[in-house]
Structure formats: C-alpha cells, structure tokens
Amino acid sequence: SGDKLHAILKESEESSLNPNGTVRNQSIKGELILRNASKKHRAWDIEIQLKNTDSTDFGEAIIPIRELDATEEKIIKYSAQGPRMIVMTESIDTDSERNEESSLSLVYLDNPQDILISIELENISSVPLNDVKVTRTMPESFAHAEDAEYVIEDEMLVWNIGRLNPGEKRPLSLSVSANISSVDKISAGISTATYSADATISRSKFEKVTSSGRQFSYVNAKEQDRPGVWDCKCVFENKSSFVVALSGATVRLIGRDEPILDVSDIRQDIPPEGRWDSMIKRVESEEQPSFTQEVRYSILPRISVESKGKVSLKEQKLTILDAIVNKRYDKSRIKSYVSSDVEAVITIENTGSAIMNVVRILDDIPGIFNPPSHGQISIEIEGLELKPEQYQVEIINGIQIEEKLVSPDSNGHGLRATIGTSAPLGLRPGKTMIIRYPLHAPDPSPQNKLLSAPVKAYFSSERFGPVAERMVKKPPQIRVVHRRRNISTGKEVFPGGGLGKYEIMLMFDNNSDSALEDLALHDVVPGTFSIENSSVRSSLSGEREASTTKESAREGTHVTWAIGRIEKDERIEVVYVIQGDPESEYKMSDVQDFHGATFGDEVDEDPNLPEWVEESISTKSISANNDVILYPESEEFEEGPTEEPVEETKEEETTEEPVEETKEEETTEEPVEKAVEKNKVEGSDDNKDSIQECPTCGSENPIGSSQCILCGFSFVK
Incomplete structure (x- = not known):
C-alpha cells in the first residue's frame, strides 16, 4: 500500500427540457480535481492528458501542473454543453379516450375530468445510469389514486427507478381527475428526473496522468574476478510514500550510442521505500565504466469519473374552455299579416383561458321567418369580417333546439355554421365573435304568440381536444301582435x-x-x-x-x-x-x-326593443357535450347542401289544408292599407282610366265610389 495522486473528473448537469424532450437550457458544470494523498511528500511535474473534450471549454487537452504539496488539492473548473445522458418526455392528454393527439384543454364544468399523464425516460448514453428517480409536483386541483409504482414524499409523487441501462426506455403513467373551480389556467405540475453515472456527461475521459516525486535511480557496476569485465545493473529506489508505476529504463555506456540496457514494458508498481533492480548486463572495459540512465516512471494515479444530473420538464399549462353565448333580435314584436324585417345578432365571448380555434353554431330560426341566404350572413371578430372560406354554413328545415315556444306557421329552419374550417379561428380569451344575419317574416299569422329562438355553440381549442357546449341562457323572443284599426x-x-x-x-x-x-x-x-x-x-x-x-x-x-x-x-x-x-x-x-x-300609424305604447325569454320558460340549456366532432374531414371550404331542400318543404307546406284555411282567413281580415296595395298591384295599364285619386289622402279608388276606402272622403260629383 502507499499513497496515490488522485485525479477526478466530476460533472453536474441541470437542464430544463420541453415536454417533447428537446433542450430549453442546459448547464453542465465540471471540476478536474487533483489531490495529493501523501501527508509528507510533494508531487511535481504533473501532466494530465484528456480526450473527448470537444464539448468542454478546456483550451488544451494537456494540462500541466507544476507541483502539489503534501495533502494539497487543486481544482480546475470547467463547463460543457451539448451532450446528454438522459431524455425525459411528458404528454398530458385531457381527452385520452379518443386515442388521438394529446390535448391540453379542459371544459369549465362542475364534474371532475379525467387526465392521463404519460412520462418516458430514455438512457441515451453508453453507460448505465444509477439512482434514477422521477419526482412530480401535483396541483391541488388534481386528485390521484394510490399506486404501487410510486410513493408520496413531501406532497410529491416519487418513482424510484434505480438502474437504467444504455438505450433502455422506461414509461410511466399517471391518471388523475381535475376539479375545475375557475377559468384560470392550471399549472399541471413539474416532472423532474435525477440520476448518477460513473462517466462524464461531456464524454471527457482521462488519457494519461503522470507525475514525479522523491525517486532515485543509478547504475551499479561490479568488476568480476577477471579484470576489465563488469556486471552492470540499473537500480530504482522509491524514496517517497507514493506508489510508483515503473514503465521503462534505458542505460548507456558513455561513449557508445547503443544502450547496454533498454527495457520498455516493465509495468511494475514500486511501493514506498521499495526498489527495483534490472537484469545484469556484462560490460568489458579496462577502466571503470561511466553510465547514463533514464528510468521512466510516474506516481501511480487513482483516476475516477463521476456525474450526476437533474433534468426538469417545463411545466405545462392546462387551459379552460368557456364562453358566453348571447343572441338578440332588434325588436320583440311584429304585426300579424304584415311583412316585417328583423336583424339577428349572435355573440360568442371567449370567457375561458383557452383559445377557441373552431366553433360550431346550431341556431333556431322560428317558422314565421324565411331563412337568410349564405351571402347575407356575416361573421366578424374585433371588427374584422371573416372570409367566406373560413366558415361553412348550411340551412336545414326544422328548428333544432326549441320544443315549446314554436310557430304554427311552419317548422322553421336551423342554421348550422362551422367557423374555423380552413385555418384555426384564433378567438383569444376576452375576445368576441359576432354573427349577423337578416330575417324576413313575409306573412306572420296571429296564431303565433310568444316564439323563442335559442342558439347553441360547440367549441374546442385543439383538433382532438375536448368540446365544450354552451347554450344561450336567455334566447330572444318575438311576439306576433294582432292589432286592427276600428x-x-x-x-x-x-x-x-x-x-x-x-x-x-x-x-x-x-x-x-x-x-x-x-x-x-x-x-x-x-x-x-x-x-x-x-x-x-x-x-x-x-x-x-x-x-x-x-x-x-x-x-x-x-x-x-x-x-x-x-x-x-x-x-x-x-x-x-x-x-x-x-x-x-x-x-x-x-x-x-x-x-x-x-290618420297615421298605430301607436306602440311600449318601445319595440329586444326582449328575451326567461330560462324557466324556454328549452333548458345543456352545459357540455364532449362527443361532438367539430373539425370537418376536408379542410376545403364547401357550403354543405341542405339536408332537405327548403323549396320542396315550402311547397309541401302550402299544400297542407290548415295553411290554406289560414290564407283564406287572412284575406277576409286584410287591412285596408293592404287592400289598397293589392288594388295598385292588380291594376294594369288597361284600367288606369277606371280609377280616381282621393284629393285628401292620395289613395286610388274605383270610378263611381262615393267615399274613399282609406280616409272616408266623399267624392264630389
């Protein structure tokens, strides 16, 4: 036994990764440590040769150190960047039942929603990784069941993996349920992996570590019995407390080029106070020979490399889908048997924290109205009107939502619009989308009382993410008022x-x-x-x-x-x-x-302003529905055909007997103004001479009438 010169490469990694495993930032800090283990002897002429240092900031691969005193330690700090030992990825899926791309949005609901968290580790180095451990913080809104795969320490989930062999992958999964209490983004927690390895992260290695100490060499020449013949050998003595590795020796006789002794592969460790004698070489010389010797040796180094790392994933944010859907008509009353125009406005305000990228509208158009044409529908966001290729519109026969406050005139129509077809809609939180279209009531009957026109919206943030459903809380109402002059x-x-x-x-x-x-x-x-x-x-x-x-x-x-x-x-x-x-x-x-x-128009005592149906009267709203697929199969814009041709349905409606009876009633109760208008329309160029104009109100009356049919003026004969 004896002292050695300790040479250590020690590295530590702290990196932040994106959830897909790519590097956001990486910090590799290293130390080259030289320690003189001897308590009484110095070491000098120290030279360290490294290899694979391309990723480090070592200027040279050969590092000289003049000397180290007894027990002295010298630390050379360095840094590296690029190489990695481990890759960690994490996928959070808020709608894993679809088995499609993962999504990071949730619907603002009272019920808990299931979330699947999948983590994968991969050893991409050439050495085993030891003490591998994964920890994960969990937000308060996440509830998870106990599992044999992990333990809970300090309110964190811990997976003790241990050894991870080169190229090995280790998947981890975690199912949680999220309770949504607000529309604020949810921090989903941070996953961290730690490891250690008997290799450097930068791939740097020791190639050679040499040093000298208190060692002594000489040549012993002993003359044999016969004069002029000498037995010569090289002697190496270790006068230090170090263990010395002897690698070679060369001895030359002064005056000769060829060595008398040349040993290049000794490979012998000389302990403290130990010595080494070479083999004896015979030299003939009349005089006492003189020699030069070179002994190649080094203090035996103790080399070690080690590293440890901590890799954390960027915390993912879960966004919340929520919206307020409003709809209004610009008036709440129209007159029976009088043609009327009404403007409909639907607003969808993004009140959540998720971007709404596709929206589908299901809108009821009561049976008193003719549906709008595609060209009459306008959609805008923040004052900018969307291009037609950004949405699809179809008009179908029959209302889709309302069940109680419906029109007896016809089944009405349903307006279906999918917005965000050619590209993501990008309706950001706090922004509002406005849909406008005109409605025309050609001949509303007095049998219509209170009518409701609800609208429902489906929307999502990701292509395969959950779909939120919101219905207008108070749909607009329209009344048909039967007022006649008497x-x-x-x-x-x-x-x-x-x-x-x-x-x-x-x-x-x-x-x-x-x-x-x-x-x-x-x-x-x-x-x-x-x-x-x-x-x-x-x-x-x-x-x-x-x-x-x-x-x-x-x-x-x-x-x-x-x-x-x-x-x-x-x-x-x-x-x-x-x-x-x-x-x-x-x-x-x-x-x-x-x-x-x-006289003029009838007086409307109350202003004809928009009015809305109370929630308890109209069809109840539905909070959510995640089974709807919003994205069309084709991204090309095509106005979808109506499910039932509107024209055919109208013809069928006009052939129904109740409608014919209603039309007859309408003609019998036709207002005076409408009768005058009919007379104007039916009158042709041939019968212009058979009418006379009232000097008071200007209306046209048949020749021979004693009184004006509008104002009662008596014609003077």
Missing part, C-alpha cells in the same frame, strides 16, 4: 239660432287596439258660408286644441282640423258654426256629406 266617423248638421246659421258636428271614435297618430278631420264649407267659430272636444280630456287650415276650392272652402294623437277608446267631436246669406236658397243636405278623416 274607427267610427260621422257628421251631423243642426239648424242654428238664426236664419242662415247652422251648427255642424264631426265625430271620430277610435275603437282600435291602440292609439292612432296624426288624426285630422276634413270638411267642405259651401262657398256662400263662412265659419264663425269651432271647438274640439275629447271624451277623455275635454276641450282640446287643434290647428285649423283652410283652402279655397271650386266647391267651397276645404277645412282641416289637425287633432294629432287619438288614444284607444277616445272619441273626438269637432263642432263649428257656419253663417250664410239668409235670403239665399240653401238645403241642409248640401252640407251633410262627410268629407273624411285621415
């Missing part, structure tokens, strides 16, 4: 208190379903009479003010009393007195004709 008009002439004086009363009684705007009463005063005074009285408010206009005409003076708004069940009476020439011949029948009343 009016009474009249005129009466009474003799006045003197000759040529008459009192005339005009009456307008509003028995309609609502108030009327812009009421005006008209009359014609014969040219020989003048109006002395007039008054306007309401059955609801008493005396009313009204402006009076007069206009001269051939038949007399046209007088108009502009009353304004007349309430429902209100009666207006205009009483005025005329005075004429008492000696002129005048018949009361000359002023008996009523010259009509005009």
Whole structure:
C-alpha cells in the first residue's frame, strides 16, 4: 500500500427540457480535481492528458501542473454543453379516450375530468445510469389514486427507478381527475428526473496522468574476478510514500550510442521505500565504466469519473374552455299579416383561458321567418369580417333546439355554421365573435304568440381536444301582435239660432287596439258660408286644441282640423258654426256629406326593443357535450347542401289544408292599407282610366265610389 495522486473528473448537469424532450437550457458544470494523498511528500511535474473534450471549454487537452504539496488539492473548473445522458418526455392528454393527439384543454364544468399523464425516460448514453428517480409536483386541483409504482414524499409523487441501462426506455403513467373551480389556467405540475453515472456527461475521459516525486535511480557496476569485465545493473529506489508505476529504463555506456540496457514494458508498481533492480548486463572495459540512465516512471494515479444530473420538464399549462353565448333580435314584436324585417345578432365571448380555434353554431330560426341566404350572413371578430372560406354554413328545415315556444306557421329552419374550417379561428380569451344575419317574416299569422329562438355553440381549442357546449341562457323572443284599426266617423248638421246659421258636428271614435297618430278631420264649407267659430272636444280630456287650415276650392272652402294623437277608446267631436246669406236658397243636405278623416300609424305604447325569454320558460340549456366532432374531414371550404331542400318543404307546406284555411282567413281580415296595395298591384295599364285619386289622402279608388276606402272622403260629383 502507499499513497496515490488522485485525479477526478466530476460533472453536474441541470437542464430544463420541453415536454417533447428537446433542450430549453442546459448547464453542465465540471471540476478536474487533483489531490495529493501523501501527508509528507510533494508531487511535481504533473501532466494530465484528456480526450473527448470537444464539448468542454478546456483550451488544451494537456494540462500541466507544476507541483502539489503534501495533502494539497487543486481544482480546475470547467463547463460543457451539448451532450446528454438522459431524455425525459411528458404528454398530458385531457381527452385520452379518443386515442388521438394529446390535448391540453379542459371544459369549465362542475364534474371532475379525467387526465392521463404519460412520462418516458430514455438512457441515451453508453453507460448505465444509477439512482434514477422521477419526482412530480401535483396541483391541488388534481386528485390521484394510490399506486404501487410510486410513493408520496413531501406532497410529491416519487418513482424510484434505480438502474437504467444504455438505450433502455422506461414509461410511466399517471391518471388523475381535475376539479375545475375557475377559468384560470392550471399549472399541471413539474416532472423532474435525477440520476448518477460513473462517466462524464461531456464524454471527457482521462488519457494519461503522470507525475514525479522523491525517486532515485543509478547504475551499479561490479568488476568480476577477471579484470576489465563488469556486471552492470540499473537500480530504482522509491524514496517517497507514493506508489510508483515503473514503465521503462534505458542505460548507456558513455561513449557508445547503443544502450547496454533498454527495457520498455516493465509495468511494475514500486511501493514506498521499495526498489527495483534490472537484469545484469556484462560490460568489458579496462577502466571503470561511466553510465547514463533514464528510468521512466510516474506516481501511480487513482483516476475516477463521476456525474450526476437533474433534468426538469417545463411545466405545462392546462387551459379552460368557456364562453358566453348571447343572441338578440332588434325588436320583440311584429304585426300579424304584415311583412316585417328583423336583424339577428349572435355573440360568442371567449370567457375561458383557452383559445377557441373552431366553433360550431346550431341556431333556431322560428317558422314565421324565411331563412337568410349564405351571402347575407356575416361573421366578424374585433371588427374584422371573416372570409367566406373560413366558415361553412348550411340551412336545414326544422328548428333544432326549441320544443315549446314554436310557430304554427311552419317548422322553421336551423342554421348550422362551422367557423374555423380552413385555418384555426384564433378567438383569444376576452375576445368576441359576432354573427349577423337578416330575417324576413313575409306573412306572420296571429296564431303565433310568444316564439323563442335559442342558439347553441360547440367549441374546442385543439383538433382532438375536448368540446365544450354552451347554450344561450336567455334566447330572444318575438311576439306576433294582432292589432286592427276600428274607427267610427260621422257628421251631423243642426239648424242654428238664426236664419242662415247652422251648427255642424264631426265625430271620430277610435275603437282600435291602440292609439292612432296624426288624426285630422276634413270638411267642405259651401262657398256662400263662412265659419264663425269651432271647438274640439275629447271624451277623455275635454276641450282640446287643434290647428285649423283652410283652402279655397271650386266647391267651397276645404277645412282641416289637425287633432294629432287619438288614444284607444277616445272619441273626438269637432263642432263649428257656419253663417250664410239668409235670403239665399240653401238645403241642409248640401252640407251633410262627410268629407273624411285621415290618420297615421298605430301607436306602440311600449318601445319595440329586444326582449328575451326567461330560462324557466324556454328549452333548458345543456352545459357540455364532449362527443361532438367539430373539425370537418376536408379542410376545403364547401357550403354543405341542405339536408332537405327548403323549396320542396315550402311547397309541401302550402299544400297542407290548415295553411290554406289560414290564407283564406287572412284575406277576409286584410287591412285596408293592404287592400289598397293589392288594388295598385292588380291594376294594369288597361284600367288606369277606371280609377280616381282621393284629393285628401292620395289613395286610388274605383270610378263611381262615393267615399274613399282609406280616409272616408266623399267624392264630389
């Protein structure tokens, strides 16, 4: 036994990897340690030769050190980058039942959701890895069952793997259930692997370590009995506490080129205070010979290499799918048998933390409306309208969602739109997508009462990830209001208190379903009479003010009393007195004709603003459905054909007997304005001469009519 010169290569790795195993950052720190184990002797002329140092920052592969005192230790620090001993990958799949690409999104639900975590280790070095251990932190929202493969230490899961041979792979799996309490991203935990190895990570190795100490060599020459003949040998003495490795010796006689002794492969360790004698060589010389010797030796080194490593995976974030779906119509009431236009607006706000890359809309269009064409539908995000190739739209017959508040006119239609077909939609958290389209109700029947138009949205973040389902909480409602005008008009002439004086009363009684705007009463005063005074009285408010206009005409003076708004069940009476020439011949029948009343639109007492159905009235919303596949098989945009041709269905609907009966009822209850419009349409160039225009309201009436069918004006013959 004896002391040795200790030479150690020690490396330590701390690396961060991406979940797929690629390096994010790597730090390999190394130390070349030389330690003199002798307590009393120095070592000098130390030279260290290394190999495979390309990945290190060693300037030279040969490192000289002048000397080391007894027990002295010298440390040379270095670093390396590139080589690896172990690769770790991790896959988190939030929808593993599909057996497709893994996904990192979850749906915001009350129920726990299963997650599969798969970890794999691979030894990519040429030496075994020892003490391999995998630890994983777990978020509080993850619940996991006990498993024989791992233990729990300090609230971490620990897999004690031990030895991992070169090229060996070790898969680990973990099933957890996640409880989602908010839409914030969930930190899924950090997986870390540690290991040790009897080799360097950088692949650096010792090639040779040489040094010298207190060693002594000489040549012993002993003359034989016969003078001039010498027995010579080389002697090596180790005067230190080190063990010395002797490798070769060469002895030359001064004056000669050829050595008398040349040993190159001794391979002998000389212990402390030990010696080595070479074989005896005979030399003939009359004089005492002189020699030169070279003994090749080195203090025996104790060489070791070791490394340890810690590899951590970048923590993955699980995103949460959630959205608020709203829908509104720009009005809540339309009139029966009156063509109406309504604008529908659907908004989908991303309230989760996951990017929504594909969205599918199922929207109900009530049976009173004609569906929009594809070109009338617009979709925008943050003010930018999507291109047509970014979505697919199809219109099918029959509503898809609502079951209670439906129209008796027809089965309605369903609008299906898949948005994000040619490329990911990229609707980021906090952003809103808006879908707009017009609706036209050509002839809503009064049998429609309260109608609901719910919409449902499916959306996901990844191609094979979970699908969230959200239904509008309060769908828009639309009412068909059956309001008709019911009016009474009249005129009466009474003799006045003197000759040529008459009192005339005009009456307008509003028995309609609502108030009327812009009421005006008209009359014609014969040219020989003048109006002395007039008054306007309401059955609801008493005396009313009204402006009076007069206009001269051939038949007399046209007088108009502009009353304004007349309430429902209100009666207006205009009483005025005329005075004429008492000696002129005048018949009361000359002023008996009523010259009509005009009025405007019906008054809507409440503003016609959007309204929504209460949740308890309409179809209940569904929270989620993960069985829907959103992504189309083909990424090329094609407007899908309707499941049932809309035109054919409309023809079938018009042949149904109840619809025909409804149409007959509609014609019998047709409003006056619509009758006038029909007369206009049906009138051709051939019968233009058979109509006359009312001078008061401008409507067209058949020749021979005594009164205007719109305002009641009496035509003067």
